Amino acid sequence: MKAKKHKTIPWSREITGRIPLRIFGTFLCAAALFAGLVSCGGRSEAKSSDEDSGIILGFSQIGAESAWRNCNSRSVQEAAHDAGVQLLFENAEQKQENQIKAIRSFIAYRVDVIAFVPIVADGWDNVLREAKTAGIPVLVTDRKIVTEDPTLYAGFIGTNSEEEGRNAGRFLVNKFADEGMKKPVRIVELYGTEGSSPAMGRARGFREILADHPEFSIVYSESGDFLHSRGYEIMRSVLDSGIAFDAVFAHNDGMVLGALEAMKESGIAPGKDVAIVTIDAEQAAIDALRAGEVNCVIECNPKTGPAIMDLAKRLAAGEKIPRLMHVEERVFSEGDVGLDELAPRGY
């Protein structure tokens, strides 16, 4: 079985525009995120809905491919209600062309602000140019875009995919170093959606760490599109092909949970016979960590709804916002103190 080559995009074209306000931006988002922390597990009792802000926000969501995505959607919808923002919410069912159509409909409707989760990083310049011509500010959320023109969007709020990938690499390097193993460490990578910023970023960060440790190698990598079913299918075919491996790096929990099922069917004890590291930190992955079936879970926070509403109000008021806002994220590892006391994840 040949590991499939993955699409990469020279991020030099990606405008991040880190500015000193980033810390302020992080604070702003952390504060707003705190307000939303209960949002996925149920309406945040503390807040009643604001007066109608008079703001109309068009939001294009990717779809419903994972528990993470569904929580992200709930966070946006509940935060809009609580903030008194009128939300036009469009689910693209995993198709970029549906997102482009949705953004065009938001422009025609003359919303005050557009926010969207770009399913892939490329291909947005034309429709964002139409939004710019219409004078509608655009907020990119969760996943990043690549563009030659930084004026096409006001700012980005979401997670730091490269750092998530680096944390995955650091965990495996430390785990195998701790075990005094200098023998080769063979890794199967369950890759996210081809061309998406989280997949490319996680892969890049992971490889950056491994580059200093030549005993580690990725013996197979294939896109499972962040889907549970594809994680199972890929692992099933890897096991049936006889590829030997010591660790699995999954770009999200959905795929790793499918892969665990395939490993157990083959009599493999995940977390013991094979080291498992995954990203998102949905409840099922935390439960697997507690059960010893996963060794490390890296948080990717979906609860950005309150921060998005705060930024939408600022954009509607004509304010500038920080260019790049990464939300704070944690790493949960085997043996951590307090794993059993973690609050319900809400996704």
Ligand code: GZL
């Ligand atoms: C990451 C997000 C990814 C999650 C997946 O920021 O875009 O998409 O890791 C989700 O679970 O499908």
